[in-house]
Amino acid sequence: MPDSRASVEAQEKLVSDIKSVISDAEEMLSATADQVGDKVATLRARVQTRLHDAKVRLGEAEAVLVAKTKAAARATDAYVHESPWTSIGVAAGVGLLLGLVI
Template structure:
């Protein structure tokens, strides 16, 4: 279920985490004064939301790892296919960084 993490997915994840935090605060307030049926219902609700949030975070992490590995493979392939271009790009970046650092 690895999918691209779009802006809508990020917003949904943030929204879900806010709901989980809100539920956690509510359960803390409920357990401060009284225990009983309400506490059990809140704990069940928060367990379900935490499980859902963990699944979404795991999916997001898997997507990020997949994208990172793909980028690393593409870079490795480029360097092996065209080593002199890679050396030229690295030298140009080094020169640009040296100039930027030297201005400070």
């Protein structure tokens, strides 16, 4: 489970980073809206197309991430129901360790 959790966290960070890049690019497009010229217009159109594509792919990635998170939660829930005493022991051990650290 730790590997899948790290993978989900890495994917969440990637999604967050991509959202930030998209936001920055949209701000740049807005800031340069008054620029004129064929090259600028072509570049702006190309960037807008790529931003749209990135948003679509980001939405798909978020859907996959949510599905993986839900699957991990269901697997954890099933494990806890199948092995309640093991789960209680692990939780107690983690609590004890945290108590000692604090």
